[in-house]
Amino acid sequence: MAFLYCFPALQAPFWGSGDAWSNLLPVVHYRHSILEEHTLPVYTDLWYGGRYQWQNPLWNFLYLPATLLWLAFPLDLGTRLVYIGHLGFTLWAAYLLASLFVHSEIGRVAVAILLTAPLLSAFLPAHTEKILSWGWVLLALYFFFQPNRSALSRGLLSGLCVGIIPLTGSNYYAFYMLMLMGSLLLAYGERKTWFGFLLTASIGLLHLPSVWHLIGQPRGNPAEPISSLGISIGGILLSLAVGVSIPLTWESWAPIGLTSIYLFFRFIVKNFRSQQRPTRIELALSGSLLIFVLLATAVIYRGHTLLDTFRVPMRALPFIALTILLILLIQIARSDQHGATFFLLVAALQVSLTSLLIRPTGSPYSPYDPQAQAFADLIKQHGAHQVWLPSDNAQEMFLHVTLNRNGIGLPNVYYGDMGQEPAIYGAHCGYGFDHLITRIPIRTQTYLLKPDLWWTTSTGTIARQNLRFIKKTSLYGQSLYIYRVICEHGTAPGGAQTSSVK
Numbered sequence: 001m002a003f004l005y006c007f008p009a010l011q012a013p014f015w016g017s018g019d020a021w022s023n024l025l026p027v028v029h030y031r032h033s034i035l036e037e038h039t040l041p042v043y044t045d046l047w048y049g050g051r052y053q054w055q056n057p058l059w060n061f062l063y064l065p066a067t068l069l070w071l072a073f074p075l076d077l078g079t080r081l082v083y084i085g086h087l088g089f090t091l092w093a094a095y096l097l098a099s100l101f102v103h104s105e106i107g108r109v110a111v112a113i114l115l116t117a118p119l120l121s122a123f124l125p126a127h128t129e130k131i132l133s134w135g136w137v138l139l140a141l142y143f144f145f146q147p148n149r150s151a152l153s154r155g156l157l158s159g160l161c162v163g164i165i166p167l168t169g170s171n172y173y174a175f176y177m178l179m180l181m182g183s184l185l186l187a188y189g190e191r192k193t194w195f196g197f198l199l200t201a202s203i204g205l206l207h208l209p210s211v212w213h214l215i216g217q218p219r220g221n222p223a224e225p226i227s228s229l230g231i232s233i234g235g236i237l238l239s240l241a242v243g244v245s246i247p248l249t250w251e252s253w254a255p256i257g258l259t260s261i262y263l264f265f266r267f268i269v270k271n272f273r274s275q276q277r278p279t280r281i282e283l284a285l286s287g288s289l290l291i292f293v294l295l296a297t298a299v300i301y302r303g304h305t306l307l308d309t310f311r312v313p314m315r316a317l318p319f320i321a322l323t324i325l326l327i328l329l330i331q332i333a334r335s336d337q338h339g340a341t342f343f344l345l346v347a348a349l350q351v352s353l354t355s356l357l358i359r360p361t362g363s364p365y366s367p368y369d370p371q372a373q374a375f376a377d378l379i380k381q382h383g384a385h386q387v388w389l390p391s392d393n394a395q396e397m398f399l400h401v402t403l404n405r406n407g408i409g410l411p412n413v414y415y416g417d418m419g420q421e422p423a424i425y426g427a428h429c430g431y432g433f434d435h436l437i438t439r440i441p442i443r444t445q446t447y448l449l450k451p452d453l454w455w456t457t458s459t460g461t462i463a464r465q466n467l468r469f470i471k472k473t474s475l476y477g478q479s480l481y482i483y484r485v486i487c488e489h490g491t492a493p494g495g496a497q498t499s500s501v502k
Contacts, residue, residue: 002087005359006123012362013369014398015079016126020363021397022414023128024079026056026169027070028367028404034071036407046404049386049411049423049432058129059210060169066132075367075405083123083131090116090135097142101329107341110348114256114325117243117351118318121253123360133170134318136161137177141326144184155185155196163203171211172310174204176295176319180288187284214309230298230313237261239317240324243354253358254317256325257347263340264324267331282330289323292316365398371475372402379435379482380406382470386426386433388412388449399475409433412449424449424460429487436467436483463488 009015030041030053041053041061053059061067069085070078091112098111115138122130140161144154162181166174185194231245231252239245243255271278278286294300295316301307332340365372379387386409389400400413411423411432426432436447442464449460467483474480 002084002091005120005355006084006087007359009123009360009362010080010084012364013366014076014363015083016124016360017363017365017395017397020126020128021401023058023126024075024367024401025404026053026059026061027128028075028401029053029056030061030067031070031075032405032407045386046407046409047411047413048421049409049426054210055213057171057211057214058169059207060129060132060167062206063132063164063167063169066168075401079126082128083126086131086135087116087119087123090119090138093135093138093142097138097145098329100142100145100147101333102341102344104341107344110341110344111325111329113348113352114260114344115322117256117355118254118321120355121250121358124250124358126360129168129170130173132168133165133173136164136168137173137322140165140177140181144181144188151190151192152196155190155193155198156200157196159197159200160203162197163201166204166207169207169210171207172312172315173319174207175310176292176316179291180319180323183284183288184281187280189280211309216306217308226301226308226311226313227298229311230301231296231317233293233297236293236296236317236320240321243351243357250358251312251314252317254321255351255354256321257350259343259350260325260328260347263332263343264328267328267335271331279330282327285323285327285330289320289327292320292323296320363398367398367401367405369398369402372399373406375399375473375475375480376403376406376408378471378473379437380408382435382482382484384408384435386411386423386428387435387437388433389437390439396475396478422449429466429485431462431466431485434485435470436462436485438481438483439479441469441472441481442467442483 003010014020025047029044029046032046033039033041033044033053043050043052047056053061066082066086069081072078073081094112094115095108097115098108102108102111116134119130119134122134140158143149143157143161146154149157158181162174162177165177181197185197229251231239231247235245235247235252239252239254240256241258241261243253245252270276291300293316295307295310296314298313301313332344385407387403389403389410389412390396391400391410391413394414397414400410403410411426423432428434438447445464446461447464447467449462462485465488466486468486470482470484472479472481
């Protein structure tokens with residue numbers, strides 16, 4: 001099933017485009033350090049003029065299952081193995097979790113599909129951190145809910161799974177999972193479980209240096225405020241029921257099926273009429289559901305910047321779907337399962353068919369694209385080490401990976417939203433780059449250095465006399481002009497004139 005869902009992407013030269021490339025740049029960096037420079041992946045000059053690799057919030061080097069595959073295989077094959085392997089792992093974890101609540105084999109398969117469904121949209125843009133982490137979310141819940149397990153082992157195993165989540169670079173899911181597990185642990189009320197959970201989950205603190213500098217920092221954008229990235233209550237219901245919602249984006253995909261929603265509300269009405277009191281676990285899940293709804297609608301984000309680290313509120317949608325499914329499964333486990341199995345099957349069939357709308361189609365470009373490699377070879381022949389590159393076209397991000405893979409630093413390209421600033425000025429004739437690439441020839445006295453990043457307003461200029469034209473080339477029909485930065489006396493960085501003493 002996993003193979004068939006991913007088949008178009010597996011046939012393409014590479015898995016994804018856009019976010020796929022920026023998500024993989026941390027992988028490119030540690031691969032270059034280990035395989036090319038034969039050094040530990042600590043510091044690299046391949047991004048923003050030189051920074052520690054672990055300062056990237058998506059850094060996942062410590063997540064060894066994926067790291068070993070990416071080191072053992074070429075980047076394109078390694079990515080395919082990592083993605084398809086984790087989809088299979090997620091389905092397996094979903095089946096284990098389903099087996100705790102549903103007796104029939106066909107019912108377990110249906111529930112496994114529903115538990116996996118909220119992840120599927122992440123394969124479309126190839127959001128690596130979500131692909132790597134969702135299986136650990138489900139496995140943590142399996143160990144927590146598994147009966148006949150001692151209180152200590154329940155905490156140790158579920159905590160270990162939760163601790164692994166931030167190591168995958170999945171900051172959103174680590175945050176949401178801590179809230180969900182925190183409420184469940186409070187409801188369970190066993191000190192040994194708390195102790196075991198905190199002991200093993202603390203492994204996730206190894207990822208804290210990658211995100212601490214973002215905590216509480218405002219990350220809003222006047223053109224796209226955080227409130228605009230939320231979703232309405234009606235949008236949440238549409239997303240859960242059919243997967244397609246408003247705003248129409250892959251981020252709003254989290255279907256569990258119309259009949260699952262029907263079953264959920266039917267049990268609520270039934271329990272209300274029979275005056276059945278919810279258990280502490282059900283209360284904990286209901287409280288978590290409310291919090292996730294407030295997060296997804298961006299209500300909790302108002303009036304402060306404490307949560308701006310998680311600047312896309314609707315990414316809480318998969319946890320809304322997950323929490324509703326958990327409440328539903330608890331109800332099914334203590335009721336007549338024969339009637340419920342039919343509704344679950346219908347929901348799984350609906351979700352399976354609609355998931356064809358978001359099958360990953362892959363990218364026409366590869367990290368080993370021949371034209372991109374020829375361009376890298378060309379500028380390396382002219383001594384390029386740090387290159388200021390036009391980065392206003394997300395379709396060209398495969399070029400960023402190719403250049404980084406060849407050891408060429410890019411001080412101004414997009415590596416994901418992390419409060420970054422481009423390295424405009426530096427040690428090379430006062431600038432942070434030794435070569436400049438433009439789409440049109442420079443015919444003015446100064447050239448504006450605009451980084452084309454969403455979350456920065458930093459700009460600078462370079463004087464034309466500080467640039468020496470090298471060559472015109474092209475990449476898939478797009479003209480590119482190559483300039484070398486030269487040290488011209490009398491001109492300071494930014495184009496200002498300076499006096500010189502003779």
